Amino acid sequence: MTTTSTPLVAPPAAGQTRRGLPRWIVAAGIVAVGIGVLTLTTTLTGQVQLTSRGTTQAAVLLLLPILLAGLGGLWSERSGIINIGLEGMMILGTWGAAWAGYQWGPWAAVIGGTIFGALGGLLHAIATVTFNVNHIVSGVAITLLGMGVTKYLSTLLFFPVSHNPRQSPHVEGFQTFSVQPLADWLAQLESQQRVLLSDIAGILGGLVSGLTPLVIVAFALVPISYFVLWRTRFGLRLRSCGENPVAAESLGVNVFRYKYAAVIISGGLAGLGGAALTLNPGQLGYLEGQTGGRGYIGLAAMIFGNWRPGGLLAGSALFGYVDGVQLRAGGEAVHALLYGTSILALIIAVLWVARRRWMPALFALGAGAVVYGVYMVIPEVPREFASYAPQLVTLLVLAVASQRLRPPAAIGVEYRRGEGD
Structure with missing residues (x-):
């Protein structure tokens, strides 16, 4: 009788995803997309506080x-x-x-x-x-x-x-201190109000000053x-x-x-x-x-x-960014974030379509449409709701991330010494 053996597949190396891409490249891509969405949102809504220092x-x-x-x-x-x-x-x-x-x-x-x-x-x-x-x-x-x-x-x-x-x-x-002369140069570039460049300068300037x-x-x-x-x-x-x-x-x-x-x-x-x-x-x-x-x-x-x-x-x-936006600019900036969220949902839907995952793509597209509809219906997020934006983001993020979580196997398990004897 012949048996078929299952070929062993090596796990991804440390620092790599399952597709072989280094994690830092994936992270850099996510950061670039996030900055791009923020820049587009700032340009289209006029809420410069979204990317300010x-x-x-x-x-x-x-x-x-x-x-x-x-x-x-x-x-x-x-x-x-x-x-x-x-x-x-x-x-x-x-x-x-x-x-x-x-x-x-x-x-x-x-x-x-x-x-x-x-x-x-x-x-x-x-x-x-x-x-x-x-x-x-x-x-x-x-x-x-x-x-x-x-x-x-x-x-x-x-x-x-x-x-x-x-x-x-x-x-x-x-x-407080700043990284000089980089901080001053970024502040000057931000003040010129150039599309994309000033937005990036504002974000980076906030990271190297104060x-x-x-x-x-x-x-x-x-x-x-x-x-x-x-x-x-x-x-x-x-x-x-x-x-x-x-x-x-x-x-x-x-x-x-x-x-x-x-x-x-x-x-x-x-x-x-x-x-x-x-x-x-x-x-x-x-x-x-x-x-x-x-x-x-x-x-x-x-x-x-x-x-x-x-x-x-x-x-x-x-979470810190959403909290900072609502404290610095209030309901108007949080309202602009709804527009950015709908753009991000559209990007996610396109990525799912590229991978031929139709149901997740349809869900992302529907969620983006709902968020955009809310953005169009209400002129401004009330300050009472804006102050709870970090908590609402927490709930949404956990709901989205719950499908890919991998906690430690024995988390929460009661352990007594000598149980393996």
Whole structure:
């Protein structure tokens, strides 16, 4: 009897897609399409704020807490621990940063926020790793605990100074700087109002001006996280705990130790995101409720990025940009984004047609038509709705990205030492 063997197909190399294209080329193509759509939208609608330097600067500052919270979720969930307590750890970070920053300056605020967030991560690790508490229950408890603890501490320590139990005294922030002479040259090019060139100059100008050391640290943590998690022995063992902890233990990996390390680092990164909110030039201090659900949005950005740092950065940039647009220009600019969204949907439909995927193409075309219809019917998005644009984008992005997600295999699974015996 003859048997037929199935040929082995080698998996795509690291850094490549299934079609063999390097990931950086795919990413560069997506960025180019996005800039092209924004430029076309700016030209046709006259909303120059969509690509202005000020909007980009605001987007960078607003994406920092989302990016750092998402990185925290990445570290935790790659080890197999679901962390929806990121919001609570970020709240702890805002208070810790304000308390330390008020006394010793901005770098102390960074350290204080990180430590307080890490303490929240430690509590989550004790509950989920040692006592096998349900991860969702523990995360909700951490968030509620963070809200209660910071409220109590603010009344105890901030009220005598600020005379407001919901707000800290003013905290000293970092000095901003720009990359010169590039920033001045881009500002000059933007002021000339040339199609495409001025739009690109405005976007790039916002990326190289008005920077702080915390911006540099946050963006540097993206490649650092990738290198540690995907290019070191420590990262390989940590990710193995999230894929198959029993197999990892059988190979001598101390699963408990790696899960503890991952969740504590996760809390520290979320706390650093809280410090970014405290040190935001527009706030410079603790304010009750200032996180505004950014911990959850960071979690959504991580899911959108398919549990990888590069995709997480893209998701954070998207949410930060939408938030920056609505804060800088309000409902009119958000209304213009509807026009850009309909153009993007048309491009996606064409790409699906090129791949002979008729149903996704029809869906994208229909969605674009609906968005364009909304754009034509309403003259301006009401400010009350515009302020919730980041949350609405979060829901839409998760709905679209849900079909291609690949979470760690053992995420959320309760693990007890010696289960493989």
